[in-house]
Amino acid sequence: MSQLKKNKAFIIEYYNAMSGQEKTRENLEKYCADPRLVNYVMFIDSVFPKYEVYVEELMAEDDKVIVRVRFRGMHKGEIMGFPPTNKWVEYPFVVRYQIQNNKIIHSWVIADNLVLAEAVGMKGIPPKIKIEASKT
Amino acid sequence: MDNLKKNKQFFIRYVNAMSGQTKTRELIEKYVVDNELIQHILFFESVFPRYGGEIEELTAEGNRIVAKLRMKCKHEGWFNNIPPTHKEFETSAVIGYEIENEKIVRSWLISDQLNIMRLLGLEIETQI
Numbered sequence: 619m620s621q622l623k624k625n626k627a628f629i630i631e632y633y634n635a636m637s638g639q640e641k642t643r644e645n646l647e648k649y650c651a652d653p654r655l656v657n658y659v660m661f662i663d664s665v666f667p668k669y670e671v672y673v674e675e676l677m678a679e680d681d682k683v684i685v686r687v688r689f690r691g692m693h694k695g696e697i698m699g700f701p702p703t704n705k706w707v708e709y710p711f712v713v714r715y716q717i718q719n720n721k722i723i724h725s726w727v728i729a730d731n732l733v734l735a736e737a738v739g740m741k742g743i744p745p746k747i748k749i750e751a752s753k754t
Numbered sequence: 755m756d757n758l759k760k761n762k763q764f765f766i767r768y769v770n771a772m773s774g775q776t777k778t779r780e781l782i783e784k785y786v787v788d789n790e791l792i793q794h795i796l797f798f799e800s801v802f803p804r805y806g807g808e809i810e811e812l813t814a815e816g817n818r819i820v821a822k823l824r825m826k827c828k829h830e831g832w833f834n835n836i837p838p839t840h841k842e843f844e845t846s847a848v849i850g851y852e853i854e855n856e857k858i859v860r861s862w863l864i865s866d867q868l869n870i871m872r873l874l875g876l877e878i879e880t881q882i
Contacts, residue, residue, distance in 0.1 A: 686862070712864050728847070728848045728865065728866060730865065730868075731866050731869065732871065
């Protein structure tokens with residue numbers, strides 16, 4: 619199997635192991651050597667316990683794997699100042715993983731947090747805003 | 755030259771042609787046949803005229819490219835009900851493209867709209 623295929627298979631194994639499960643440090647560290655990612659996933663799991671992730675697109679080049687993901691979780695903890703609503707929340711995000719020796723060593727995430735904020739209680743756009751126009 | 759390299763070079767030409775320029779339909783259609791993307795670019799151009807994009811990372815596989823872009827914008831039109839603030843800001847976006855015969859035929863985009871709204875001065879309402 620080529621290295622690209624191995625890296626893709628590794629990420630699919632990681633998602634299958636995590637999706638719908640409690641994401642403990644011990645479980646995460648089987649796959650992640652990136653402490654920022656471990657802490658981020660544990661924080662999101664504390665807000666949306668046992669959240670699920672669905673891979674919509676996967677591609678790989680060199681030691682990188684990019685995943686476009688749909689997230690689904692029940693809002694049970696405070697996030698961005700919003701208290702728990704017990705609502706199901708879905709939103710899209712993209713993660714890029716860098717993999718070495720079957721471990722994620724670096725990653726970045728970009729999510730549309732507006733979808734998340736509206737789902738957990740931000741009322742409309744924009745119900746109460748303070749806009750200070752630039753003088754330029 | 756293999757197809758991955760060709761697609762990457764095409765994409766770099768496309769970003770260079772668009773970045774910092776007025777994005778007319780005529781200019782966009784030299785590179786894009788995906789009507790949804792054309793509409794999206796024209797809308798953003800009306801809100802953030804001559805916005806620029808700097809490629810931070812490029813990944814290619816088959817006929818697909820995913821680019822992480824650093825967008826440089828000045829807010830001159832209504833965006834998510836926020837009136838023009840004339841503020842300049844930078845934000846990241848990830849865009850996936852499908853390329854056929856040196857044209858973008860399909861695409862998707864994920865950017866943090868909430869971050870843009872915060873950069874424009876939004877204070878989010880936290881009351882449920």
